[in-house]
Amino acid sequence: MRKVKSMCQKVWTFIKHMLLFIKKVLGRVFNVLKPSLISVSIGLFIGLIIMLIFDAYDAFPALGTLIAGGFTGGISGVGDMLEMAAPIMLAGLSVAFAFKTGLFNIGASGQMMMGALASLFVGILIKLPPLQHMLLGLFVGILAGAIWGFVPGILKATRNVNEVVTSIMMNYIALYIFTTMVITFLSQGAGTNSTSRPVANSAALPRIPWLFPNSTANIGIFIAIGVIIIAHIIIHKTTLGFSLKASGFSFEGSKYAGMNTKANIVTAMTISGVFAGLGGSILYLVQSKTIADFHIFTEGFDGISVALLGLGEPIGALFAGLFLANIRMGGYYMQLYSYTKELVDMVVAIIIYSIAVSAAVQIFLKKNKEKIKAFREKRKMIKNQRKVMKQASVNGGDAQ
Amino acid sequence: MKKKLIRYGIIFIAIYAVLLILHYTTNISLFYQMVQSMTTSFPILLIVALGGLISERSGVTNIALEGIMIMGAFLGIWFITSLESYPYSNFTVFVIFLVSVAFMLSFVLTLLFLFDIYREKKKCIPIKVKNWMKFVAALILAIPLTLVIRNIQVQKHFIFLMAIMVGGGVGALYSMIHAYAAVYLKSNQIISATALNIFAPAFSIFTSRVLRGSANYYIVTNMQIKEVPILSKIPVIGQMFFTNTYLTLYLAILIFIIVSIFLYRTRFGLRLRACGENPQAADSLGVNIYRTRFIAVTLSGVLAGMGGILYVLPSKAYSTTVAGFGFLSIAVLIFGNWKPRGIILAAIFFGFMRTLALYYREVPFLENLNLRSDIYNAIPFIATIIVLAIFSKKSSVPKALGQIYDQGQR
Numbered sequence: 093m094r095k096v097k098s099m100c101q102k103v104w105t106f107i108k109h110m111l112l113f114i115k116k117v118l119g120r121v122f123n124v125l126k127p128s129l130i131s132v133s134i135g136l137f138i139g140l141i142i143m144l145i146f147d148a149y150d151a152f153p154a155l156g157t158l159i160a161g162g163f164t165g166g167i168s169g170v171g172d173m174l175e176m177a178a179p180i181m182l183a184g185l186s187v188a189f190a191f192k193t194g195l196f197n198i199g200a201s202g203q204m205m206m207g208a209l210a211s212l213f214v215g216i217l218i219k220l221p222p223l224q225h226m227l228l229g230l231f232v233g234i235l236a237g238a239i240w241g242f243v244p245g246i247l248k249a250t251r252n253v254n255e256v257v258t259s260i261m262m263n264y265i266a267l268y269i270f271t272t273m274v275i276t277f278l279s280q281g282a283g284t285n286s287t288s289r290p291v292a293n294s295a296a297l298p299r300i301p302w303l304f305p306n307s308t309a310n311i312g313i314f315i316a317i318g319v320i321i322i323a324h325i326i327i328h329k330t331t332l333g334f335s336l337k338a339s340g341f342s343f344e345g346s347k348y349a350g351m352n353t354k355a356n357i358v359t360a361m362t363i364s365g366v367f368a369g370l371g372g373s374i375l376y377l378v379q380s381k382t383i384a385d386f387h388i389f390t391e392g393f394d395g396i397s398v399a400l401l402g403l404g405e406p407i408g409a410l411f412a413g414l415f416l417a418n419i420r421m422g423g424y425y426m427q428l429y430s431y432t433k434e435l436v437d438m439v440v441a442i443i444i445y446s447i448a449v450s451a452a453v454q455i456f457l458k459k460n461k462e463k464i465k466a467f468r469e470k471r472k473m474i475k476n477q478r479k480v481m482k483q484a485s486v487n488g489g490d491a492q
Numbered sequence: 493m494k495k496k497l498i499r500y501g502i503i504f505i506a507i508y509a510v511l512l513i514l515h516y517t518t519n520i521s522l523f524y525q526m527v528q529s530m531t532t533s534f535p536i537l538l539i540v541a542l543g544g545l546i547s548e549r550s551g552v553t554n555i556a557l558e559g560i561m562i563m564g565a566f567l568g569i570w571f572i573t574s575l576e577s578y579p580y581s582n583f584t585v586f587v588i589f590l591v592s593v594a595f596m597l598s599f600v601l602t603l604l605f606l607f608d609i610y611r612e613k614k615k616c617i618p619i620k621v622k623n624w625m626k627f628v629a630a631l632i633l634a635i636p637l638t639l640v641i642r643n644i645q646v647q648k649h650f651i652f653l654m655a656i657m658v659g660g661g662v663g664a665l666y667s668m669i670h671a672y673a674a675v676y677l678k679s680n681q682i683i684s685a686t687a688l689n690i691f692a693p694a695f696s697i698f699t700s701r702v703l704r705g706s707a708n709y710y711i712v713t714n715m716q717i718k719e720v721p722i723l724s725k726i727p728v729i730g731q732m733f734f735t736n737t738y739l740t741l742y743l744a745i746l747i748f749i750i751v752s753i754f755l756y757r758t759r760f761g762l763r764l765r766a767c768g769e770n771p772q773a774a775d776s777l778g779v780n781i782y783r784t785r786f787i788a789v790t791l792s793g794v795l796a797g798m799g800g801i802l803y804v805l806p807s808k809a810y811s812t813t814v815a816g817f818g819f820l821s822i823a824v825l826i827f828g829n830w831k832p833r834g835i836i837l838a839a840i841f842f843g844f845m846r847t848l849a850l851y852y853r854e855v856p857f858l859e860n861l862n863l864r865s866d867i868y869n870a871i872p873f874i875a876t877i878i879v880l881a882i883f884s885k886k887s888s889v890p891k892a893l894g895q896i897y898d899q900g901q902r
Contacts, residue, residue, distance in 0.1 A: 142698075147702070198686070251884040258880065260819050261876050262873075268867065268870035268873075272864045400683065432702065437694030441694065449684070
């Protein structure tokens with residue numbers, strides 16, 4: 093009997109320690125994810141309030157669909173969601189990579205457009221055997237994106253022009269070039285019909301029906317995940333990544349340490365452009381996908397939100413991209429209720445805003461840490477005093 | 493100063509003489525048409541870029557101009573369409589009341605300003621007007637105006653003025669979100685502005701789809717001025733600026749003059765520029781950096797919201813976008829080297845390129861080139877990048893632009 097008891101105790105202590113360990117790990121993970129999670133919940137909450145204002149009856153089921161996202165449509169819905177996620181993830185990776193070097197790549201959309209344009213040219217006008225065709229399309233897209241990222245980088249490095257401004261200009265130049273090129277060279281009919289032709293089947297990314305039946309999911313998602321892992325390795329495990337991070341952390345300091353900061357800026361912007369260009373290629377190297385209306389790719393701006401939500405980390409961009417794509421799919425399904433899918437954009441905007449503010453709030457908290465500590469201790473003391481008082485009164489009651 | 497005036501006068505007279513000769517010898521009606529069409533895009537660029545100027549001169553980057561424009565245009569056109577559907581609902585009357593209060597407040601403030609100048613000269617009238625008194629006066633003055641408007645179908649230029657007020661007010665409120673985050677909460681100025689840019693079109697599409705069923709708006713009233721009475725009879729200038737124009741052109745030029753006087757000739761303007769150049773020094777001299785920057789961003793929001801309305805009025809239709817005019821005016825601001833005079837020249841250039849994109853088919857020399865209109869639209873952006881690259885060493889970017897000001901910092 094005693095043996096059993098001791099065994100039980102041993103098992104209990106083991107479980108206790110395990111629980112403590114899990115709690116510790118979860119706490120650490122939660123601490124890292126705290127700003128993102130809080131911002132997401134603020135965004136969803138304000139979205140719910142907006143829905144309640146416009147139509148109170150449908151609000152809660154619509155919120156459920158919004159959060160469930162692609163999972164509402166079953167396995168094929170998930171496939172569609174992954175197809176949507178791949179370019180967004182890459183755009184987010186592009187912005188996040190620039191963040192690491194202290195640059196704000198608002199021009200991911202322009203880089204994506206140039207990547208998409210180059211891939212479309214290869215995919216529509218050139219004839220090649222399947223695999224080579226696809227690889228050439230992706231390569232050309234990467235190249236175009238790199239060029240479009242290189243320009244703001246070189247201007248920032250040599251002329252100290254703000255990269256945000258140049259990237260915005262480059263976005264619009266890309267838009268006009270994209271429109272002109274697609275309409276004059278790649279449109280279906282001569283002149284009147286400006287819808288583009290779909291890419292040749294040999295150039296399109298192969299679909300994966302064995303994994304996601306009845307969906308348009310293609311291997312783009314695997315490419316995206318692979319690239320994200322590579323980017324993670326570049327940033328965290330190589331000398332290049334270290335020097336990029338260093339010049340982002342302190343420009344003067346890294347210069348003093350003997351790093352070529354100017355070259356670093358150019359490299360970072362170019363690599364960032366590579367990722368965005370690849371994203372553009374993946375976006376449009378798809379079977380029977382055509383372009384009818386021409387505006388700046390919204391995926392690039394999604395990239396900013398993804399990078400911010402993912403805390404500027406490549407791996408973070410992976411999960412944030414999945415989340416954003418999921419919510420976008422949710423927006424499509426939500427149209428069954430009396431709302432339109434633009435609600436998602438509003439939620440995303442609120443999330444971005446609260447991230448921007450939360451960084452400030454965190455800095456504030458960090459600065460006033462001692463004050464907060466003192467406040468907590470004071471509260472604890474008051475609590476203890478109350479406890480003592482209570483006990484004293486209870487004891488007093490007993491004595492009587 | 494005198495030399496400069498003479499120089500500008502000579503340039504002006506020379507250009508005018510050349511145009512006069514052309515006017516009487518050949519047919520340049522196409523040129524007039526282009527200038528008249530330019531008067532739709534030029535005021536938008538000018539006003540919004542001036543808004544950007546105020547904000548950036550105080551040291552806060554304002555990429556949210558596009559979003560603010562969309563917001564102003566959206567609520568402004570909502571107001572216009574509700575003014576056009578006579579008789580008015582209670583909500584419209586309420587908005588009319590608010591607008592007329594704003595009208596009267598500005599009226600009272602102008603009067604007081606003039607009165608102040610008079611008082612300083614005479615130094616004899618010891619009346620002190622307190623802030624609440626101004627508000628009360630404006631309220632009392634506004635009530636009869638509201639009652640009058642409620643019972644009369646309003647004139648088209650009055651609609652225009654009221655819509656401008658609504659757009660400005662909405663822009664101010666919306667830009668305060670950015671200002672609060674960027675100035676007081678010390679967050680990244682680009683991130684919060686991006687959030688506003690994403691929010692505005694989504695909000696306008698969502699609201700109008702849910703409440704009205706469609707996101708396309710049309711105005712019935714034609715705001716175009718066929719001819720200005722006497723001025724349109726002047727040979728060249730009359731055809732260029734006083735026929736087939738909109739009230740927006742004159743408003744834009746008026747705002748341009750006001751803003752340049754405000755920035756360079758008033759005490760607050762000087763403080764505002766100091767905040768953008770060296771906030772630490774300005775703070776040590778007793779300028780409240782946070783408040784100055786907040787006001788500057790709000791003012792830029794007012795101008796950007798007005799710009800949104802100006803975009804809507806000539807096209808008479810709105811589908812929840814302002815066609816990148818916000819970003820274009822940031823380009824105007826940079827091209828104009830963060831100075832009012834540069835901005836007006838840049839706005840003329842950019843406006844001209846946009847009209848060229850519309851009219852290039854009718855110019856024989858350009859039609860032979862056989863380019864698409866997108867190329868002409870892209871030229872301003874390319875030019876801005878080239879100018880940035882070449883003149884970056886000379887550019888007068890506000891030195892503290894984009895930096896977060898922290899009092900505790902060294």
